Amino acid sequence: MSGGQRGFWDVQERLRELSAQGDPLEKLAATVDFEMFRADLDAAFGPRDRAKGGRPCFDPVLKFRMLVLQAMHGLSLAQTEYLVADRLSWMRFCRLGPGDAVPDANTLWDFREALIAAGALDALFARLDRAITEAGYLPMAGQIVDATLVAAPRQRNTEAEKARIKAGEKATDIWSDKPAKARQKDTDARWTVKFSKAKPTAEGKPQVDIAVPAFGYKSHISIDRQHGVIRRGKTTDAAAHDGARLREGLIDPNNTAADVWADTAYRSAENERYLAGIGKVSRIHRRKPPGRPMPRRTAQANAAKSAVRARVEHPFAHQKGVMGLVIRTIGIARARATVTLANMAYNMKRWCWLDRRGLPA
Template sequence: MAGRQPGFWDVEQRLRELSAQGDPLEKLGATVDFEIFRADLDATLGPRDLSRGGRPPFDPVLKFRMLVLQAMHGLSLAQTEYLVADRLSWMRFCGLGPGDAVPDANTLWDFREALIGAGALDALFSRLDRAITEAGYLPMAGQILDPTLVAAPRQRNTEEEKARIKAGETADAIWPDKPARARQKDMDARWTVKFAKAKPAADGTPRIDIAIPAFGYKSHISIDRRHGVIRRAKVTDAAAHDGARLREGLIDPNNTASDIWADSAYRSAANERFLAGIGKVSRIHRRKPKAKPMPKRTARANAAKSAVRAHVEHPFAHQKGPMGLVIRTIGIARATATVTLANMAYNMKRWCWLDRRSAPA
């Protein structure tokens, strides 16, 4: 009824209704014990000198929960602050009540910068991976590698400025009389060209490759074949070659199977030697011979590998779709933080899905 005075138990009743409807954040909070991250967070931030006065600091686990919410929904920090203050389900996930203070966007920015500066996000990612493994989802049945482009705000530079950026000059050196402009230039992101297949024409004309320019970064991941959890990850500029990343920490040594699946960009003599040297079996696609048709035997083998390799597209589709993964920041360090948090958010959601699938009917 309009104008009714709110009751004392109205909030609790609404939360019970949200639980009855299957609040996904409540399920996430029940699956992932965020206290496992406290030791790493405390070690990163260090003790605060309360004798200097000021407002008591916000709980680091609370701020980390908010960064996870941001990554899950592709939000800005300001939007995250607003929605945590506005939505009851988000408040409950963060352990807050309607009357509690919510960390603002600047507080979250400082917190994330502290994590980046200390290199703590890798430790947090590894801690989550151990928790998923301890829950029974061991990395097994081999691993699948693939990259995807992550868009960043496009830069409008002249050919001379582009050449100076590629030469490694700093933004301050390129724009000495325009400090505000220099601060907004991303010197780490790069342009690249992505090739896509056009649909065949109605008259039977063969389809051709379409070159699509893209600017930003690449997210390289390795998932385990059985559970689809992201086990290893790396971020580079968009122009970095895919194949060279295989030897840069993308192989999970804890995977109990030796098979490695990847597309033909990863096939090289150096990679084959590397995999053989660490006891892994290459299931990497073979390339089409130059100026020759693809042998039928090779085409059948590639098709069989594709049936397995296609599973690595699922994390990318979820991150770019429902999670809205894009880069809003400047520099590869912050881009790496954005992608790492998105990978952690995906793994948390994947963990929840695995639990639901294994639960008795």
Template sequence: MMMQPGFFDVEDRLARLSGLGDQLEAFSRTVDFEVFRPDLEKALAYADGSKGGRPPFDPVLMFKILVIQTLNNLSDERTEYLINDRLSFMRFLGLGLSDRVPDAKTVWLFRERLTQAGAVDGLFNRFDATLRNAGYLPMSGQILDATLVAAPRQRNTNAEKADLREGRISQDWQDKPSKLSHKDRHARWTLKFTKAKRQEDGTIPATDLAIPFFGYKSHVSIDRKFRLIRKWKTTDAAASDGARLREGLLDKTNTASIVWADTAYRSKANEDFMEKQGFVSKVHRKKPHLKPMPRHIQKSNAGKSVIRSRVEHVFADQKSQTGLFIRTVGITRATMRIGLANIVYNMRRLLFLERINAHA
């Protein structure tokens, strides 16, 4: 016969979790989640409860559930199960063993309401203001880059693909609304170039491999000093990296005007734009067509790479630690997913920076 856990049993287990380094407990100590309440309540526009019915869950509690989801790459159903199962999740949410836990549908509805309200920008900016108030100002210039984010591949006919390219909705989809709701009309195919693997004889092919990829693209600008994401944008996977530079990706509040980026951002339009806006370009120069790279440019690019490569750690963290992937349909929901991933990355980065400062 299994014994019911007593109060002290639960406390002992939580103490052990703390000793093992509970990341969520560190989040609770470091991040003031109450700062998000005004933006959440504005986006959700909760009623005052005078009409009766079951009161909604606290919006900050629900937002913390989205943080848990993002940290652990969980579906709504898995999130519901693990909140009921894990003491660390309950402690983070401030729930007791007998408290009501939001079900998967409630989590979906909460996220959907935030998505349709376009709330993720405000939530990101709210936390960025918190970072600035804590002394983490954008400093030492900024680094721009983009990464591909996978989405479930679509099985479409050639005619349906042609309609998508032309911005039309297939007649078959229009006749079947349930089918249309599962079709992602915003994600796109592109080619992902990666270094070819070493051959059996030990040689490495000179050409890169081009791998078909379906999904979206996350564009970010991080500050060089603290490596926090300061600006971001979501597009389909086929969108040009360079064009995003002129679409609000540059942070004008950085204490230094220097911009680092790879050759995808090198164009006359971008160079003219940055000069006009008062930025100093450290964007990699491209190799001349059918000519060897001049030695001085090669050396200059190598020096820029030492700094520019720091942005790769941001994407590596998001994909290895939180498994960044798009489960939903459409760019509006993909933007919400990537926006949450950027907020959570900045939270995790804040924890790291605070630990460094504590031991300085």
């Protein structure tokens, strides 16, 4: 009753109502057993010296659950702390009660920094991928490779500062007399130009490519065609060329089919030799011959490839739309952690969707 005395079972009753309405986090927790990450998390931090005393540490699995929530909703660490303390469904997902302490933003920051320093995120990603495979969703029917830009806070630097950044100097060297400023300067992110086609004019004039400047990083992924799960990932600065990343671990050797789809950015003699050398079949789009119209047969083949390749756009659209993926941190190491956590969060949601749909494994 509004304004009345709070009952002893009010919280449980509200949680039952949330379950009846289909709480997505409850379904996620039922699908993904977060305890499977405990061994990798414990290995990253090592045994705690209890002789030093002090307050007991928060459970690492609890903090990892909170990082997953952050990645799923594009939040800051402070927002994540607040919402876990505020929302009953988020509390339940984190295995907390209304009276339990919630790790604060600084604790989550230190936890994420420790994961980065230990190189544990790749192991956690691989563990999730094994769990999805063991659930019956084998990587099969080929794989699709693509990349997308991920925005980062734009930098305002002078021409001299830009030249020093391009020369490989660190922020602490460039702004040695201003340490506070140096901490806010990202010398790993890069500017690049993304070309997009404008809409045709009312007069029927042809479309013209428009150059759109972008600053930040680039997420490179490979998904399996059958289930749409991200199997491999890599993070670079925004200026890195897509095609060269194909030979840097993006191809999943466990995929049972040999076909590899990608757009024209990945078409090169080196990539064709590489794919042939590892027993893969190239389904990469072919470019239009310079100064000549594209042969009809090539255009038809590209159209058939596009029908398959377009599936890789779904993870990017979901991450940048629903999940609000952006880079809020400074440096390539933290950007890589953000993208890896976003890839893991997407795979968890995809796993839930596959189970709900009852797709054949």
